[in-house]
Amino acid sequence: MMAYIIRRTLYAIPILIGVNLLTFMLFFVVNSPEDMARMHLGNKRVTDEAIQQWKVERGYEKPLVYNVAADGMGKLTDTIFFEKSVKLFAFDFGQSDSGRNIGHDISQRMWPSLAIAIPVMLVGLAVNISFSLMLAFFRGTYLDFWGVVLCVAMMSISGLFYIIGGQVLLGKLLNLAPISGYDTGVNAWKFLILPVLIGVVSSIGSGSRWYRTLFLEEINKDFVRTARAKGLSENWVLFRHVLRNALIPILTGVVVVLPSLFMGSLLLESFFGVPGLGSYTIDAIQRQDFAIVRAMVFLGAVLYILGLLLTDISYTIADPRVRLD
Amino acid sequence: MPFQPVILATDALIYLLLALVLGFVWYARQHPHLISPWRRVGRSRTAMGALVVIAFYVVIGLLDTLHFRLATGQTEDGKVRYSTEVHSVFDLLATPLRESSEKTYSAPFATHLFTKENIQLPDGRQVREYPRLKYGGAHLDNPHRDRAGDIFRLATLGVLGGAAVFGCLMLIAFRFRAAGLSSWWTDPARGPSRTAAIVLLIMLVLTGMSISLSGGYHILGTDKVGEDVFYQALKSIRTGLVIGTLTTLVMLPAAVLLGIMAGYFRGWVDDVIQYLYTTLSSVPGVLLIAAAVLMMQIYMNNNQDDFNSLTERADTRLLFLCLILGVTSWTGLCRLLRGEALKLRQLEYVQAAQAFGVSHFTVLLRHVLPNVMHIVLIVVVLDFSGLVLAEAVLSYINIGVDPNTNSWGNMINSARLELAREPVVWWSLFAAFIFMFALVLAANLFADVVRDAFDPRLRERT
Numbered sequence: 001m002m003a004y005i006i007r008r009t010l011y012a013i014p015i016l017i018g019v020n021l022l023t024f025m026l027f028f029v030v031n032s033p034e035d036m037a038r039m040h041l042g043n044k045r046v047t048d049e050a051i052q053q054w055k056v057e058r059g060y061e062k063p064l065v066y067n068v069a070a071d072g073m074g075k076l077t078d079t080i081f082f083e084k085s086v087k088l089f090a091f092d093f094g095q096s097d098s099g100r101n102i103g104h105d106i107s108q109r110m111w112p113s114l115a116i117a118i119p120v121m122l123v124g125l126a127v128n129i130s131f132s133l134m135l136a137f138f139r140g141t142y143l144d145f146w147g148v149v150l151c152v153a154m155m156s157i158s159g160l161f162y163i164i165g166g167q168v169l170l171g172k173l174l175n176l177a178p179i180s181g182y183d184t185g186v187n188a189w190k191f192l193i194l195p196v197l198i199g200v201v202s203s204i205g206s207g208s209r210w211y212r213t214l215f216l217e218e219i220n221k222d223f224v225r226t227a228r229a230k231g232l233s234e235n236w237v238l239f240r241h242v243l244r245n246a247l248i249p250i251l252t253g254v255v256v257v258l259p260s261l262f263m264g265s266l267l268l269e270s271f272f273g274v275p276g277l278g279s280y281t282i283d284a285i286q287r288q289d290f291a292i293v294r295a296m297v298f299l300g301a302v303l304y305i306l307g308l309l310l311t312d313i314s315y316t317i318a319d320p321r322v323r324l325d
Numbered sequence: 326m327p328f329q330p331v332i333l334a335t336d337a338l339i340y341l342l343l344a345l346v347l348g349f350v351w352y353a354r355q356h357p358h359l360i361s362p363w364r365r366v367g368r369s370r371t372a373m374g375a376l377v378v379i380a381f382y383v384v385i386g387l388l389d390t391l392h393f394r395l396a397t398g399q400t401e402d403g404k405v406r407y408s409t410e411v412h413s414v415f416d417l418l419a420t421p422l423r424e425s426s427e428k429t430y431s432a433p434f435a436t437h438l439f440t441k442e443n444i445q446l447p448d449g450r451q452v453r454e455y456p457r458l459k460y461g462g463a464h465l466d467n468p469h470r471d472r473a474g475d476i477f478r479l480a481t482l483g484v485l486g487g488a489a490v491f492g493c494l495m496l497i498a499f500r501f502r503a504a505g506l507s508s509w510w511t512d513p514a515r516g517p518s519r520t521a522a523i524v525l526l527i528m529l530v531l532t533g534m535s536i537s538l539s540g541g542y543h544i545l546g547t548d549k550v551g552e553d554v555f556y557q558a559l560k561s562i563r564t565g566l567v568i569g570t571l572t573t574l575v576m577l578p579a580a581v582l583l584g585i586m587a588g589y590f591r592g593w594v595d596d597v598i599q600y601l602y603t604t605l606s607s608v609p610g611v612l613l614i615a616a617a618v619l620m621m622q623i624y625m626n627n628n629q630d631d632f633n634s635l636t637e638r639a640d641t642r643l644l645f646l647c648l649i650l651g652v653t654s655w656t657g658l659c660r661l662l663r664g665e666a667l668k669l670r671q672l673e674y675v676q677a678a679q680a681f682g683v684s685h686f687t688v689l690l691r692h693v694l695p696n697v698m699h700i701v702l703i704v705v706v707l708d709f710s711g712l713v714l715a716e717a718v719l720s721y722i723n724i725g726v727d728p729n730t731n732s733w734g735n736m737i738n739s740a741r742l743e744l745a746r747e748p749v750v751w752w753s754l755f756a757a758f759i760f761m762f763a764l765v766l767a768a769n770l771f772a773d774v775v776r777d778a779f780d781p782r783l784r785e786r787t
Binding site for chain 1: 409460488600603604605606607608609611612613615616617619620622623624625626629695710714717718721722724749754758761762765766769773
């Protein structure tokens with residue numbers, strides 16, 4: 001087990017290097033720092049000095065990968081590639097283009113993100129499992145049919161409409177919850193109701209339908225038939241045999257997204273004005289702050305790889321039949 | 326010539342896609358095993374109903390793809406001068422809608438503007454009033470009294486027109502024989518075509534109503550600059566379809582080639598390709614798209630001379646968005662194909678081909694590729710609705726299509742800010758919602774049937 005984890009962790013290193021090279025190419029080679037400076041300072045009337053100063057302020061004036069002017073190790077370390085990319089491996093994100101410390105911002109903003117993402121995931125899981133279990137229990141009836149129709153219809157609605165609809169209906173017309181904003185500490189709960197509710201509702205369509213197929217798959221297996229043949233009640237079969245086995249793919253599906261919860265939800269956070277990492281990323285994209293986008297790309301990749309690793313491990317824990325080798 | 330055809334980059338790809346589809350249909354007609362799963366799709370009532378709805382969208386999208394520039398006059402040396410504006414055949418058909426711009430917002434079926442203005446009365450006094458619209462309900466003398474009756478009259482005309490077209494189509498389909506019609510209506514095996522006919526009737530009636538009503542009113546209101554929202558929603562169809570189809574078209578060659586190569590050759594080829602797609606899929610999709618679109622904006626800003634017109638610029642951006650969405654979405658298909666190819670290479674006929682000394686290239690082309698095509702098809706159909714929805718989200722974050730392009734995402738994005746107004750300006754959102762919902766729902770329903778018909782086992786893997 002330990003050896004497997006170590007091997008998987010080592011395997012993640014070349015992938016991270018690949019991600020890093022990709023972002024480096026995208027942000028510094030395809031478009032030179034000079035282009036970025038022009039973009040930020042306005043396109044037409046901009047002096048070379050202004051561009052130079054913009055680059056020096058952000059450390060973009062160095063050579064890309066190899067510094068001929070420096071001596072010793074400086075030839076490699078005194079470059080943009082080393083300064084901006086290699087340091088990411090130590091989670092040293094440096095400063096954003098507007099001069100703030102990215103690492104500090106991230107550590108501050110991940111809490112509101114988690115405050116939304118974790119309830120959305122837990123409540124969503126509970127709702128989806130109960131709903132799809134109900135559909136599986138009534139399989140083949142009108143209830144099942146119309147439940148699936150409802151799921152497909154809900155899947156066909158853009159997430160944007162859930163948010164806008166929820167804000168207008170619950171926030172504006174019924175005045176049940178504040179439309180947007182955030183508060184520190186425990187007072188934040190008021191502002192969390194609406195985003196969490198909408199996050200859960202928008203996941204029902206695809207989630208429930210997917211879980212329903214998982215349940216139906218188990219229901220047709222031999223051990224379930226055996227359990228019924230023994231004379232067990234349908235409830236007992238459903239909860240003891242079907243649910244338990246279907247939980248394996250459900251849980252491993254959850255584990256893979258667990259680490260990514262830190263990244264927050266782009267849409268929910270920006271619509272509800274929650275100062276989390278999702279809105280941080282959107283703001284950065286809209287302000288064209290390349291340093292932040294770069295840092296978030298790297299962070300997202302790390303968390304995704306961590307999720308894959310956790311999934312493999314959780315398989316062995318949840319299902320003893322799976323052997324890692 | 327009174328016009329000059331223009332083929333934008335996305336147009337060319339749409340024609341290519343169309344040619345591929347027609348080519349496939351022609352090829353499949355001679356190979357019964359290729360048609361048999363489609364026959365299964367044809368036996369589903371849901372699929373046939375959904376297909377009719379999709380067909381309406383596709384027709385509008387295709388009409389909107391035939392671009393041209395109108396001739397404006399002649400230069401001194403006798404050459405024809407063409408307008409710089411690029412229009413499509415659909416624009417031509419919808420000219421009244423396109424040109425009936427109001428000043429600013431107006432509600433659906435309104436006869437007056439949404440905001441008050443200073444109006445000069447004939448006797449010289451000034452009052453703050455809601456002014457009459459230039460086009461919406463302009464034919465009414467007394468809008469407050471006549472409007473409801475007029476709307477009813479136009480709607481009835483539209484319904485009758487739609488029903489009449491439907492009746493003609495049915496008469497042609499049954500070659501004027503009532504016996505065929507009655508046996509068709511009661512034959513249980515013809516259920517799917519009945520569903521299709523009913524959906525067709527509904528769609529034709531709706532079309533007739535909207536054509537007739539939009540002659541006199543803005544049936545979905547107007548937006549901030551007074552443009553007809555119904556026209557915008559119709560124009561957005563092409564953008565949605567382009568994103569939904571071209572994205573998969575541009576990613577297919579890479580995904581298919583790499584996927585079956587990884588599974589077939591195994592060894593270091595497999596390692597390299599797996600590494601490639603794991604790396605790409607570990608970058609969060611939205612961020613990769615954002616990064617790429619930011620980069621493209623910089624490129625376009627610095628190379629503004631490369632684009633002759635706004636249309637061309639917007640089109641390049643649309644194509645680029647398809648490309649970058651394709652880059653982020655090919656990994657799933659690649660992984661599926663790799664798994665399938667791993668299984669196929671163990672089968673007797675592949676082993677036999679290898680034993681006969683057939684080259685790897687031929688084995689891949691003749692024996693592996695045809696046997697994974699059903700997966701490719703299913704993924705293409707399944708991805709469509711997700712991509713249409715993704716466009717809206719990306720446009721909301723400003724990393725989607727060009728702000729000048731009509732798209733549902735842009736409609737939502739611009740309408741979102743007006744929700745705080747009293748009374749709420751809801752019609753842009755409503756229009757985008759209805760048009761997207763109908764397309765995505767139809768696509769979802771159709772995709773489900775296609776998946777079940779081609780490979781029911783795949784349900785657990787996608």
